[in-house]
Amino acid sequence: MAQQPSQSTEQKVIPPAQTGAIWKTFFILVVLTVIEFIIVAIMPASQMRVAIFAGMTIVKAFFIVGEFMHLKHEVKSLIWMIIVPTIFVAWLLLALMYEGGNLYNPLR
Amino acid sequence: MSAIHAIPAVPEKMTWSGGSEPLKASYGKLMMWFFLISDTFTFSALLVTYGMIRFSQNAYVGLPENFHFATTHWPVPDKVFEALPFLSGSYPLFFVGIMTFILIFSSVTMVLAVEAGHRGDRADVEKWMLWTIVGGATFLGSQAWEWGHFIAGPHDLSLAATNLAGEPIVGANLVRNPYGPPAFADLFFFITGFHGTHVFSGVILNIMIFFNTATGMYEKRGHYEMVEKVGLYWHFVDLVWVFVFTFFYLV
Numbered sequence: 001m002a003q004q005p006s007q008s009t010e011q012k013v014i015p016p017a018q019t020g021a022i023w024k025t026f027f028i029l030v031v032l033t034v035i036e037f038i039i040v041a042i043m044p045a046s047q048m049r050v051a052i053f054a055g056m057t058i059v060k061a062f063f064i065v066g067e068f069m070h071l072k073h074e075v076k077s078l079i080w081m082i083i084v085p086t087i088f089v090a091w092l093l094l095a096l097m098y099e100g101g102n103l104y105n106p107l108r
Numbered sequence: 109m110s111a112i113h114a115i116p117a118v119p120e121k122m123t124w125s126g127g128s129e130p131l132k133a134s135y136g137k138l139m140m141w142f143f144l145i146s147d148t149f150t151f152s153a154l155l156v157t158y159g160m161i162r163f164s165q166n167a168y169v170g171l172p173e174n175f176h177f178a179t180t181h182w183p184v185p186d187k188v189f190e191a192l193p194f195l196s197g198s199y200p201l202f203f204v205g206i207m208t209f210i211l212i213f214s215s216v217t218m219v220l221a222v223e224a225g226h227r228g229d230r231a232d233v234e235k236w237m238l239w240t241i242v243g244g245a246t247f248l249g250s251q252a253w254e255w256g257h258f259i260a261g262p263h264d265l266s267l268a269a270t271n272l273a274g275e276p277i278v279g280a281n282l283v284r285n286p287y288g289p290p291a292f293a294d295l296f297f298f299i300t301g302f303h304g305t306h307v308f309s310g311v312i313l314n315i316m317i318f319f320n321t322a323t324g325m326y327e328k329r330g331h332y333e334m335v336e337k338v339g340l341y342w343h344f345v346d347l348v349w350v351f352v353f354t355f356f357y358l359v
Contacts, residue, residue, distance in 0.1 A: 100160035
């Protein structure tokens with residue numbers, strides 16, 4: 001497309017859209033969200049449920065970042081530059097959630 | 109796929125003036141990624157604060173059907189957010205679910221616009237950008253309704269939830285919050301408000317991109333990389349909502 005200047009618009013050929021992978025990703029995201037709603041409706045709150053939701057959220061994040069933001073198809077070093085800081089942040093989130101439980105109960 | 113993403117070769121004289129692309133991503137896209145990772149830290153700070161405060165407060169103990177609102181324990185989100193516009197009755201988390209679908213769908217239309225940009229299909233880029241703008245604006249409107257409902261309470265006070273003393277719960281703001289501990293409403297306004305601000309700037313950026321596409325600026329330039337860069341930002345906003353949805357509404 002770059003080598004086709006705009007003055008020759010009448011002979012510009014636009015290739016057909018290839019949207020199969022996009023709609024597949026959309027379908028996966030919608031199904032995961034629906035399953036989350038079903039879990040909210042049928043499963044009482046527990047540590048297990050929190051873990052299930054956290055896991056499903058990470059799967060959804062994988063599809064959004066990997067496919068929609070195209071990170072899966074970038075070079076390896078860029079992928080790791082994004083993932084490694086994110087892992088540290090996720091660890092901080094888990095650690096402080098755990099510490100929060102002990103904030104007012106130092107002897108528990 | 110790889111042929112589509114190939115970037116034109118850099119002239120020799122550009123090598124030391126930002127022309128070379130060390131990670132095979134253009135300057136603009138790389139900087140967008142770095143901005144997004146720093147924005148991740150900002151949002152994570154809010155979510156870490158939420159997680160820490162949430163688990164430092166008492167949880168509700170007892171059967172879900174006996175739940176009552178009190179400032180001594182953290183409220184269960186599906187008891188707080190259970191209203192729908194134009195309807196009365198209890199629809200736990202339905203509205204926030206609809207908002208989630210709207211945002212995921214606008215993310216899909218954005219990626220379709222990026223795909224159309226790769227093909228140089230100006231009409232398709234315009235079409236999908238318009239749908240993305242519509243989706244973002246609908247989300248913002250829904251969030252405004254949700255905030256309004258949370259602040260003002262239900263129109264018919266006889267339908268409002270009550271606390272143990274039988275007084276109706278008439279809504280919350282930063283000063284007064286009958287749903288639970290004071291931090292609950294503060295964190296709700298902060299986290300969803302900060303995300304809503306991002307959606308708002310995203311909609312503005314999308315409108316600018318749509319305008320530039322419609323006036324033929326990108327066609328003259330020969331590529332639609334601006335659509336990709338703003339697309340990265342828009343998907344990030346969707347991604348943050350997935351996390352806010354899980355940690356604020358589901359857990």
